[in-house]
Amino acid sequence: MIESPWPEISFEDRIGTASFNVHHTAHIVVDGKVCADCSTRECIVACPANLFVPTSDGGILFNYEQCFECGTCYMVCNREGAITWNYPEGGYGVVFKRT
Amino acid sequence: MIGVCLKWVDRRPEPAGVGGGPDQPDERFAGVSAADQAALEWALRQRDLAGGEIVAVTVGPAAADAVLRDALAAGADRAVRVDRPFGAPSRTVADDLATVFAEATTVWCGDYSFDRGTGSVPAFVAAALGIGQALGLVAIDVDVAGIGALRRLDGGRRERLAITGRAVLSVEGGTALLRRAPLRGLLAKPVIDVVVPAQRIDAAHPADARPFRPRPRAFAPPAGSTALDRIRTLTAAGATVAHGETVTLDPPAAAERILSALREWGYI
Amino acid sequence: MPDVDVIVVGAGPAGSCAAIVLARAGKKVVLIERGPFPGSKNMYGGVVYPRILDQLIPEWWLEAPIQRWVTRRSTMIMTDTKALTIDFRSQAWGAPPYNGATAYRPDFDAWLADHAVAAGAELICSTTVTGLLHDANGHVSGVVTDRPDGELTASVVIACDGVNSFLAKQEGLYGEFDAANYTLGVKETLALPKDVIDERFGVRGTDGVDIEIIGCTGGVNGGGFIYTNLDTIAVGLVLKLPKLAAQKQRPEQLIARLKAHPAIAPLVEGGEIKEYSAHLIPEAGISMLPTLAGNGILLAGDAAALCLAAGIWLEGVNFAMASGMYAGQAAAEAIRSKDTSVAGLAGYQRRLEATFVLKDHRKLRRAPELVLSDRVQHLYPEFATSVAERMFRVDNPEPKPGVRKIVAQERKRVGIRRRDLAKDGLAGLRSFG
Known part of the structure; x- marks a missing residue:
């Protein structure tokens, strides 16, 4: 495959270019019990904000803070009840500037 | 009268005004700090308990009306904007606020703003009004009889205060979460009094306005053979x-x- | 009596155009936006075609917050090492009345919403609509928001609440949900000096470039794009959700792969990422279209899945603006005739059917599936670029082969059946012809 000729920035730096007005409660809730026996884990590769992180004990760690509110995760997830998806409270969440 | 000071600033994380005076905030990204929001919430709680009229005040250009509209929607009784360009020096801002708060029993402020302000406005307001000040409050207990508060001191120490008379109080953002404005509040037509100060200061005082930059310091070359x-x-x-x-x-x-x-x- | 005549949910291009029309018709309209300002949640693949705005804001180009006018439009077909580009430019597109433009959506959408406010609409930001209210007959009668005392009633609700439209889903206007109807758009906005952009893309002043790319998304079906803003460029991908989820490369890794392509690297090199963003796109065209009207409710924009993703035509904002405008007209008409039932709101569907909004979608109904099909995505780029390579390669002392011979040989080598090629060609002709 093609190799990048210049170093890519870290994901933290990448996501840091977008602004987020973080609310104190999570707008998306992931039920780790449902994820525990999921072997496909589409969310990990598909979430553009890389919010789904596999844990060593076979679970999924989910962070809601830097979420684009796009909806990819609940659309690709094939486990009923794993993801409870809502928009954040009005005024909170991602704020785009140059898109 | 219960006063609330709200500073309209750019809430974006990148520093505004690099290399010069403060930029005019981008209206879309402007608002008040969490500390200012907490100040408004404490004023609302004080009024709900002990009665009184809440007057929310900002010093800034017409675009700053946005923070007053939000304050009115959340429950403030009256809103006043002192018309000045963005970036007026702390002293001037404090004098403007004190003019409006001449009759205030309590003046609530946030203890910092987003734009790395000096946090000196509350103290200047107290001085201009000649009343007590309790700044940097980390915990507050509003009662009918008075206000109990915990103030941050250096070295992790705390000072417990019982506030009874007139005072300027500045609070940290974590002390209270501003209640969400009801939908009807947002739909109501806001009335904002605009005060045009007699003595206009059109440009920010450069010494006050610049972002903090430590001066370069000269060091002697270090001694040592290797x-x-x-x-x-x-x-x-x-x-x-x-x-x-x-x-x-x-x-x-x-x-x-x-x-x-x-x-x-x-x-x- | 309801609180207001119309509630428009979402102050994107659809919502603002609906609100402009209604406010100008003298209706009391409230425009509710969940972001702190209109456009703050919005992201797109780069080009807006605002022709429809001629009907709402004459000479809009004098005031719209445009980055560059697209005077150069390229379609690139690539494999990992080859690229075949069809490059068109027209100076006519760089002068009034213009054609396509690049813009930042937080600027453009906020500008359009300002027009709604100027026309008399009430804009309420930072407020998420969480559900619909219904009257005794089951007609939509208003919305519930996430604010205290947050219910508001209206004669008509126009849901312009975007691709995830929970309002449309709550109302049962969507059929069976299928992730295959959606693509994920991911994008990097890269800062480069204006003169560097001008030089690399061969443009001057406010002239701009839009490049659409096929064959650049690895094993995932989709496409790519690069376009110029004034002092930034945007590079991004559109990725079909089930395919993205079924492989191992993350979206930003796929962008990095595109940026490293020999045809793309010289354009984007040295650009500093200013913003990384993502958004879903309803991409299946007419086949995924929901029911567009219910009793007391209309859908417009992405909420109605009105996004045209037909390969050589990639449009969305214009469909949003037009559908919003027609929804506003239909709602005003229904309120005048005091019938906001689905029958009273029938003017909406009628207007959409009579104009490009549904005519284009009906004409191009086969296009989205064709463009995202495995053959178009993975076989034809190799086929087309190898044919070009063979045609332009000088194999002396071998004589030049005829084009027909090259095509036949390459088709066989790449593994495309003649029957499939004919079938796809016919589908293409039917769609695009």
């Missing part, structure tokens, strides 16, 4: 670190000592 020694000297690695100094001086000499230290460290 590069490693010189680096050790330069970084004071391995040396016993001096934790400040304690001196006993009379007030004028103490003030002079503080100023000289600040000058040495590049703050002034």
Whole structure:
């Protein structure tokens, strides 16, 4: 495959270019019990904000803070009840500037 | 009257006004700090308990009306904007606020703003009104009889205050979460009184407005025969670190000592 | 009596155009936006075609917050090492009345919403609509928001609440949900000096470039794009959700792969990422279209899945603006005739059917599936670029082969059946012809 000729920035730096007005409660809730026996884990590769992180004990760690509110995760997830998806409270969440 | 001071600032994380005075905030990204929001919430709680009229005040251009509209929607009774360009010096802002708050029993402020302000406005307001001040409150208990508060001191210490008379209080953002404005509040037509101060200051005072930049300090070349020694000297690695100094001086000499230290460290 | 005549949910291009029309018709309209300002949640693949705005804001180009006018439009077909580009430019597109433009959506959408406010609409930001209210007959009668005392009633609700439209789903206007109907758009906005952009893309002043790319998304079906803003460029991908989820490369890794392509690297090199963003796109065209009207409710924009992703035509904002405008007209008409039932709101569907909004979608109904099909995505780029390579390669002392011979040989080598090629060609002709 093609190799990048210049170093890519870290994901933290990448996501840091977008602004987020973080609310104190999570707008998306992931039920780790449902994820525990999921072997496909589409969310990990598909979430553009890389919010789904596999844990060593076979679970999924989910962070809601830097979420684009796009909806990819609940659309690709094939486990009923794993993801409870809502928009954040009005005024909170991602704020785009140059898109 | 219960006063609330709200500073309209750019809430974006990147520093505004690099290389000069503060930029005019981008209206879309402007708002008030969490501390200012907490100040408004405490004013609302105080009124709900003990009654009174909440007057929310900002000092800024017409675009700053946005923060007053939000305050009215959340429950403030009256809103006043003192019309000044963005970035007026703290002293001027405080004098403007004090004019509106001449009759206020309590004035609530946030203890910091987003744009790395000096946090000096509350103290200036208290001085201009000639009333007490309790700044940097980390916990508050509003009661019909008065206000109990916990104030942050240096070194992790706390001071417990019982506030009964007129006072300017500045609060940290974590002390209270501003209630969400009801939908009807947002749909109501806001009325904002605009005060045009007699003495106009159109440009920010440069010394007040610049972002904090420590002055460069000259160092003598480090002593040592090898590069490693010189680096050790330069970084004071391995040396016993001096934790400040304690001196006993009379007030004028103490003030002079503080100023000289600040000058040495590049703050002034 | 309801609180207001119309509630428009979402102050994107659809919502603002609906609100402009209604406010100008003298209706009391409230425009509710969940972001702190209109456009703050919005992201797109780069080009807006505002022709429809001629009907709402004459000479809009004098005031719209446009980055560059697209005077150069390229379609690139690539494999990992080859690229075949069809490059068109027209100076006519760089002068009034213009054609396509690049813009930052937080600027453009906020500008359009300002027009709604100027027309008399009430804009309420930072407020998420969480559900619909219904009257005794089951007609939509208003919305519930996430604010205290947050219910508001209206004669008509126009849901312009975007691709995830929970309002449309709550109302049962969507059929069976299928992730295959959606693509994920991911994008990097890269800062480069204006003169560097001008030089690399061969443009001057406010002239701009839009490049659409096929064959650049690895094993995932989709496409790519690069376009110029004034002092930034945007590079991004559109990725079909089930395919993205079924492989191992993350979206930003796929962008990095595109940026490293020999045809793309010289354009984007040295650009500093200013913003990384992502958004879903309803991409299946007419086949995924929901029911567009219910009793007391209309859908417009992405909420109605009105996004045209037909390969050589990639449009969305214009469909949003037009559908919003027609929804506003239909709602005003229904309120005048005091019938806001689905029958009273039938003017909406009628207007959409009579104009490009549904005509284009009906004409191009086969296009989205064709463009995202495995053959178009993974076989035809190799086929087309190898044919070009063979045609332009000088194999002396071998004589030049005829084009027909090259095509036949390459088709066989790449493994495309003649029957499939004919079938796809016919589908293409039917769609695009």
